[in-house]
Amino acid sequence: MESLLRLTFCESFIQRTGQVVAICEAIHSRIAGGRLAHMKERNQNWALFIPNDSRMPRLRIPMNTCPPDFFHHSQHYSQSLFVAQLHEWKTTDHFPSGVLLKHLGNSGDIEAESEMILTENQIEFDEFPNEALFGLPNIVDDEWNDSGNQWHIPERELQYRRDFRNECVFTIDPSTARDLDDALSVKRLNDGNLEIGVHIADVSYFVKEGMPLDEIARRRTTSVYLVQKVIPMLPRILCERLCSLNSGEEKLTFSVVWIIDKSGDILEEWFGRTIIKSCIKLSYELAQDMLDQPNRQWQPYELPTIHGRWSAQQISESVNLLNEIAVKLRKHRFESGALKIDKLKLHFILDKESGLPSGFTPYVYKDSNRLIEEFMLLANMAVAHRIYKKFDEKAFLRCHPQPSENGIKDFNYFCKCNGFQVDTSTSLTLQRTLEAIVNNDENISRVVANFLLKAMQMATYCCPGMQSSGQTLHHYALNVPLYTHFTSPIRRYADVIVHRLLSASLSYTPEISDSMKDLHRLAKTCNDKKLSARLASESSSRLFLNIYVKHIGKMETKGIVVQVFDHSFDVMVINCGTICRVYLNQLPLKKFTFETTHGKNQLILEWTDSTRSPLTITACLMVGIQVSINEDDITKLNAVLRHPN
Structure with a gap:
């Protein structure tokens, strides 16, 4: 539980001890998900709440706030999930007292488990209140139909925005994406150079400083992506309608446009507000097909609807042209010292009726993904330099310190x-x-x-004017002096702030009202919420993996030993990237020996079956394993050696 504490210290005979005298800033909500059980002495006045989050202590819950039949029929609730909040912890009590807030449902129920994940990570997931829509165009769902967006861009916006509606602009996103906040354009110039544009949804046009929605977005700071759903930062009317760069609809955007030569060198750079009309929504898979088959003659039925005068071949040519430059940009980045550590992500196949996972595959990162990544990185770096040059200490940047x-x-x-x-x-x-x-x-x-x-170390948002002398604005992994987030304002509030800063730097709008201290506090909130969102996403992925394993019973697979301890060892499951612990007391062993040789831990296993030769377990050893679910707790996977030899 993270809090800022003032401590008073006193001397003891062996070590220093401290007493908490005040909590200056309460960050943790003291809310957790978990299970109910009897107190050890079966006290009729109190039940014991056992939180899933190990950072939270066990709580005493008044029995009169528990389900009426809990004391006599606690077995009925052995698989039930609850939410409780720590109320107080008196110095005379062994356990703090708490309040039961909600009965979520049963262990293994996707919605109940997901709500517990969100609760434990302090993620706000309630529906947006009516006041959140105050100041937005008065649009209701049934006013959208097949003809497109029923809200029309005011004529005055065309007077100062650069018009890209007749250019070949398109989006490339996951096939299931509904919040499209970035689009690309490319065209050949007469001198042989290319004009390439990155066009980002102009969320700051709709979400103004001081609006009720701005305060909510500032509190949430990010959308949260679970396996089966998204907890959005902004209301659906903005995420999927007004701001989303849907094909065939005129949209307000903020753009970075470059003149780039055939070698990938940037000759000119332009920033400004624009208006686009995407001609097609491409998926990563379809864009990859275009890269794999550049000369293919595409048929209309093979593609989503194309809007405007563009042909399938012209769109395919544009995708391949962008990829040629992206490859050169990527090569230059890594030659300049960029670092990338790939972490395995899983894609789950969900049953349409039950919503349960029926399978999973590792997500494959292809050239179409890298194409988008390169131009988003390029735009973010360009905007970082622009706002830092203009505002210096009041810029909002993304920093990454060196490894510890x-x-x-x-x-x-x-x-x-x-x-x-x-x-x-x-x-x-x-x-x-x-x-x-x-x-x-x-x-x-x-x-x-x-x-x-x-x-x-983690990358963090920062306000340069509030950095200490020992801190740096440098981004270690990208190996660039300045970086920020500009390209995802629909799902990140940091990007909205950066849009406002960029707008002010171009004299579209006044300078933002946030002081350096305000931006420093906002950066901390964004950092905390981003970490919470990541942990929630990872927990959701583990939940669906565990539910799948429970459904199939046991998963026979291969793993690589990661670490070796004196009574166990950790194995990374190759096909899903999950790390499981194998305990020696679960193996049919006659005896085992733990050794450390030249700094390397190893276990020598001798089996009860004398026909099996001893096995030496060391880091990086490939082993066959059998993975199963813990029947008492779906959050835990069991792993044992499948073939000891």
Whole structure:
């Protein structure tokens, strides 16, 4: 539980002790999800609340606030999930007292488990209040039909916005995406150079400073993506209608446009408010097909509806043209010292009726994904330099410090013990190290990447004027001096602030009213909420994986040993990236020996079956495992060796 504390210290015979005298800022809500059980002595006045979050203590819950039959029939609630809040903790009490807030449902129920994930991560998921729509165009759902957007852009906007409605502008997104906040355009110029534009939804046109919705978005700061649904930062009318760059609809955008030569060098750069009309919504898969088959003659029925005068071949040519430049931009970035650590993500196949997972596949990152990534990075870097040049101390940037000294030391030690040659002196040498390991063994590289991620510090939002002398604005992983977030204002409030700063730098609007201290506090909120959103997304993915494993009973697969301990070892499951712990007391062993040789831990396992030869478990060893679900707790996976030999 994170709080800012003032401590008074007193001397003891052995160690210093402290007493909390005040909580200056209460950050944690003291709310958690968990289960109910009897107190050890079966006290009739109190029940015991056992939170899933290990940072929360167990709570005493008044029995009269529990379900009426809980005391006599507690077994009926053995699989029930509840939400409780810590109320007070008297110095004389062993357990703090709490209040039961809600009965969510049963363990394994997707909606109940998802609500608990959101609750534990302090994510606001209530419906938007009516006042959130105050100041927005008065549009209702049934006013949208097949003819498109029924809200019309005011004529005055055309007087100062650059018009891209007759250009080949299109979006590339996941096939299921409904909040489209970025589009691309490209055209050849007479001199052989290219004009490339990144067009981002102009959310700040609708969400003004001081609006009730602005206060809500400022509090939420980010959309949260669970496997089966999205908890949006903004109301659906904005996310999916007014701001989303849907094909065939005129949309207000904020754009960065470059003149780029064939080598990928930037000759000119332009920022400004624009208006676009996307001609097609491409999925990553369809864009990839265009890259894989550049000369294919596409038939109309093979593509989504194309709006305007553009043909399928022209769109395919534009996608391939953008990719040619993206490849050169990417090559230049990594030659300049950029670092990328890939983390496996899962794509779940959900049953349309039950919503339960019927399968999963690792998400494959392809050239079409990299194409979008390169131009979004380019736009973010360009905007960062623009707002920093104009506002300096009041810019809103994205910083990434170097890896921690102790973390890198541990990483180097791990690699040395396991025979990996690494150079961690710079991000460039580190990237080349990772590439060499990937080329040698992609599975082993995941283990190495897992250790490297532990050494990395988190990227954070920052206000330059509030940085201490020892802090830097540099972004370590990208190896660039300045970076920010500009390209996703529908789902990130940081981008909305950056849009306002960019608008003010271009004299469209006055300077934002936030002071440096305001921006510093906002940066901290954005950092906290971004971490919570990431943890919630990861928990949702684990939940669906566990439900799938429970459904099939047992999953026979392969894993790589990550770490070895004295009575257990951790295994990374190759096909899903999850790390499971294998406990030796669950294996048919006659005995085992734990050793450390040249800094490398190892376990020597001897089986009760004398026909099986001893097995030495060390980091990076490939093993066959059997993964199953813990019947008492769906949040936990069990793993045992499938084939000891």
